[in-house]
Amino acid sequence: MTERSSLQTVSKYFRELSVAAVLVVLLLVLAVAAPAFFDAQPLFSRLARDTPTLVAACGMTLVILCRQIDISIGSQFAVCGVCAGALAAGKEPAFVVCVAPLLIGAALGAFNGALVAGLRLPSIVVTLATMVMAREGLRWTQQGVFINLPDGLQWFGLAQRSGQCALIVFALLLLAAMAWAMKNLSAGRFIYAAGSDAEAARLAGLRPRLTTFLVFVLMGALTGLAALMNLVQSPQVDPKSGTGIELKAIAAAVVGGVAVSGGRGRLWGVFAGVLLLACVNPALTYLHVEAYWEKAIQGAIILLAVVADGLRSRKAREAS
Amino acid sequence: MKQSFLLVLFLSLALGSGCQKQSDSSGGKKLTIALMPKSKGNAYFISCKAGADEAVKEMGADLIFDGPTDPDPAKQNEIVENWITLGVDVIAVACENKEGISTALKKARAKGIKVVTFDSDANSDARDFFVNQATPEGIAQTLMDEAARLTNEEGEFAIITASLTAANMNEWRKHIEARLREKYPKMKLVDTKPCDDLKDKAQTEATNLLSANPNLKLIMAICSPAVPGAAEAVKQAGKTGTVKVIGLGLPSENRKYVHEGVTQSVILWKTTDLGYLTIKVAADVTGGKLKSGDTTYHAGRLGDLEVKGDSIILGKPFIFNNENIDQFDF
């Protein structure tokens, strides 16, 4: 009985476990081949560098669970970062600098959400459009000039190590909180419901379109937060920052087992996905693999993850 | 069905309007200079543009400043061809990729448009003059020599580049490695990482390089966002001073790190002068004041400059360091 149930859990969490397994293997290889990988300092700053991606991936997970997608977060990220940076450079009080990117992100997200949920336009196209518009608009106004930040802002004025720890802990708390909420709060279940079958949700009185809209707003706010968390890690803002983060986030979610058809997937899987993808690139450096293999290997990993799943569900189909 | 019919109708209309437009010629009363950076939204070229604007104001010419949003030879090529049909008088280009753009530039010259290249050259038969702030060899050697000086000619170092496909940086890397082989046998290039022209990625890459190669002596960042990125990584790793940082970048972006002693030296030329000179040359080539065979050229406020063959020498790359960096505001 017990082992049968344990088997069930295994099959239920197969995806999460398989990703975690791959991650563990990779880490073991590194532990043997390049123990330097686990030195405290690089480890901490590496993790800190990855917190923005994690936050963005959490938001993206919600969006995909809603059977939507948002490829504009890279541009949102840059816009929020630059605005926050400008405010900071303009000697605005710290809390303004911290709140502004969240609000701006939320506003941008609301724009996407309004078009997707309100006008029922396909999200991939809407966000494709807003991505280009935001990115080019920023390039036009900012012309790629860095913004130098005042000294007080980096690590929120904390010491470097404690600042990094703060970021990491905060990101993990956020993840845990969201994971808990997705499982144990009605709001979270509404998101699953809306993604699983919007019409059924409507008939059950759950207002899926409002849910979708709010998820986009949340996505925007989280993007702003991610931008802020990236901002405080260096004394300058690069107006090109955030380029490609949308692909990272989507890839992490997919590798973590979130179904693009909506309604299926868990944040812990996404966490594993983020960690895995975040480890690949440094691993290449530590194992002294030539950099030009990077893209190919990342692509291969994404494919492997989905192919494994595909083969498994195919077996399931044939077994039934 | 209907639409496709309308489409045909539309195309014929387009061509029609084209044919009767053939005749009109460029009424060029005012000199039109088209200036193309490798990519828009790049601080380096913005500071070049500052100088260009200055020159244009001096001579009262008409300046078009445009380029691809991301460094893409195909798009550069496209814009040049658009300028040809637009009928500009002279084109000044910073080439992302020699061959990629030379075809278009040749076409421009065939149409009687003067072509000047700056920052990075095209094939020599594709342009009239090259405003030579520094040849790839020059840059590479300056970088390598500086690196050698800082590390006493021995130890490991790593390079951070924009992307593995950026043509001019690959050129520099080639010459750097050549220089390394012939002059500094005791130095070793351990790794080369791309940063996609993003400061954040440069910082991450540098962090990994530092701990993956414990006895790294120096990081050489050959694209401008990478210099502050690498510096920040070194600083965070607490290796300020033990691991040197040098690279090609703007003073304004690196001043802080240079003062803190994280970055030893930033190598660049006076970008505003480069822009200024480029426009001057462009104007005078069209005006006929500058012909091939000249050996000196009077470039406005820059005074007389040496002309080597078909390239005007702005001067050797300039090394910014703690002493002099505050004198420059770009």
Place this chain on the structure above:
Amino acid sequence: MSSPLKHWQAGLFRHETILLAVLLAEWLYFDSVGRRFGTLDNTFDILRHSSEIGLLALVMTPIMLTGGIDLSVGSLLGLCAILFGKLWRDAHFSPALAGVCTLGIGAMAGGLNAALITRLRLPPLIVTLGTYSLFRGLAEAITHGVDTFTDFPPSFLALGQERRGGLPTQAWIFFAAAIGIWLLVHRTVFGRSFRAIGYAPEGAHYAGLPVERRLAMAYVLAGVVAALAAIIYTARLGQAKADAGTGYELFAITAVVLGGTSIFGGAGSVHGTLLGVATIAVLSNGLVHTRQPREVAGMLTGALLLFALASGEVSKWLAKFRAHGHAAHPTPPLSAPDSP
């Protein structure tokens, strides 16, 4: 179809008609403002510059009609370009032979997408997201990013730079491809199947259509045409490098969607896609002629995309008013597929 007036009204609200109006407006505006915009040379420039992305957009159309998407075409263009270069320079193939091989390679790459999508029933978005990185990565790995292929024989470069019979050479290829794909989508059983699959994959299966074979066909075709685009690209620039075609997939998708093809599959047309490509190409070209900075082109394209979608929604509403109330969910396609 009852009265010509009604037909005209129906046509009025068709996406393609709106788009055509936008295109004409663009053209007339730029023609009046830009001094040399309307010239034949410029028209040809537009043709030459949009032929590669145009090809990708054309071949993206059948895929999106099946409800799929292919993010890997841009990367595949890069991979094919450098493989073409390698075959010609290192394997000493003649350009013609190298070209043929490249097309074959493109087909195989498309086949990889197809296999993963049909055999394992994986979502195209994810599969091609993977191959998007994979193909580009292979291109960089093979050339180490550094290797650039140049000095192709002029006979080959003519393909991308000369004119034949009054038109740029690649324009002929482009139009041939356009006609071919138009016929494929609108006049053959294959196009029919694509739509059916896009609207109702299961329904198509129950109707005895070879769903997997048709899907595979769409993706393999995409691979071949991406290879063709790679060859033209190489000929136009006279060089092949691993970064060729970066981001082209987004341009292509933009053009297709702008052309009124539904991202959900089923509804859409090749002439719509052509209009989409033309609209974007004319816009970016015209802005150079009116001396607007490049960024504006991007912003306007985005805005145009949203506008087109919104107007599509409006016309759907109007269509609903004419259609039966119960047919409203799901809404019938705006332009009834290939109805004579």
Place this chain on the structure above:
Amino acid sequence: MCKTRREESAVASVLPFSPAGALHRTEAKMPPLLQLSRISKSFGAVRALNEVSLSLEPGEVHALLGENGAGKSTLIKVITGAHTPDDGRIEIDGHPVGALSPARARALGIGCIYQQPALFPDLTVAENIALRLENASPARRVRWAARHAHAKELLHKLGAEIDPAAEVRQLSMPDQQLVEIACALGSGARIVIMDEPTASLTQKEQHLLFAVVRGLRAHGAGVIYISHRLEEIFALADRVTVLRDGASIGTNRIDEIHEASLIKMMVGREVATIYPPAESAPKDTVLNLRGLCSREGGVHGIDLEVQAGEIVGLAGLVGAGRTELARTLFGITPADAGEILLDGAPVCIRNPGDAIAHGIAYTPEDRRKHGVILEMPIAANISMAVHQTLFPGMWLRLDAERRLALDAIRDLGIRTTGPSAPAGSLSGGNQQKVALARWLATKPKLLILDEPTQGVDIGAKSEIHKIIRRLAAEGLAVLMISSDLPEILGMSDRIAVMRGGTIVTILDGKPDAHRVMAAALGQSAKEAA
């Protein structure tokens, strides 16, 4: 074993109440539970509801009758707040209520069982029920244990053996329907609407459902009950309201009206409910199955013969393997053992393509999802299975296609504006005819019909029956699956009864309902009677 337990619990839930008691309640004077006055609703130009009035007394089962497209579903959606009416008034307990939203309607005690279960495939049974019953405040903490307990209790009340932790996507159609019913049961709604709840239910589950309905009535709730099956109406309803073309034709007490006049009200004309008689003697064998098995399909040991010109009815409970057998014959879940002989020759069918090539045609159960492609023109739908023959090579021949479609429209009497109208614009019956036309175009030897008249209104139903009979007369071998027992009995020359994935018996001649049900139910035959 489990079956009997289901039965008992069902009976238990019936016992305390008697219809008499319910009727007594209705006589007691109190404001109507629900009062709809002159409700109107238009979609674009189409007037879906035209000044419809309806009142629902406490403790009443009020049947709503009408052909497809008469406006029943629209009216329901108005009551549940899914549609907002353009005009008219809604009162509950005599108090007018303003604009209804699904949430508000639920708060007012309105529950609904939709025709196609409106469930979340990715979520568990327990959660599906909970999402329908719990009040929807986002900040609420989810109590999983309570959810599961509650779901278990409700399902047990229904006597349904469904694991609350199972994902709905894994449930069979009838089980999903049961989950729907559980929702309605648990909602404690005072106004319960059931839109063709029996459409996919087996006889026995129907009994469970009826018990639930009577239970609700006895509790003083009002039930609006929609069905095409008149026998159900007469078994359950107190009053019946007939809709036609979006207008209310009239409301009668059930004991004051009889079947014929109801049908007349619905269709607006006399319709023969008698099934067309067999016209031709069966000829030589077309289909011959020997020990057919399909693991994927879940059928085994099938032995069956179908002659040209005869209609073989395939009876049995949903999930007995009837549709599965059809899918196996059609190559969707290919057979992995046994053999299929067509005209005596063994054939191998790996996919629908093969099936079509061998002259097998199949109109699937789920018309909207599999039968036709709603967005595509009628012509395209009809030509879809004959691409090879109609379009030699690969080029479409639109004129030929149009002719084909026009012929079909004429022969089968499809009511439409023209062959280029999207199939989605047709009523259910006409959609079914299009699906039929698609397969007749393939000139099949064997025609498999899966629930050919499910959700089809009476008028179209008898037309489809005539068509089927005519096809048989023309020498086609017909295999007809139906859960509508009278239909099976009326149409079939022979009836093969399935249970547990295989054929348990084949009844010749004209057997009575009891024998069929007995065979279908296996040992618990008496309960079926």
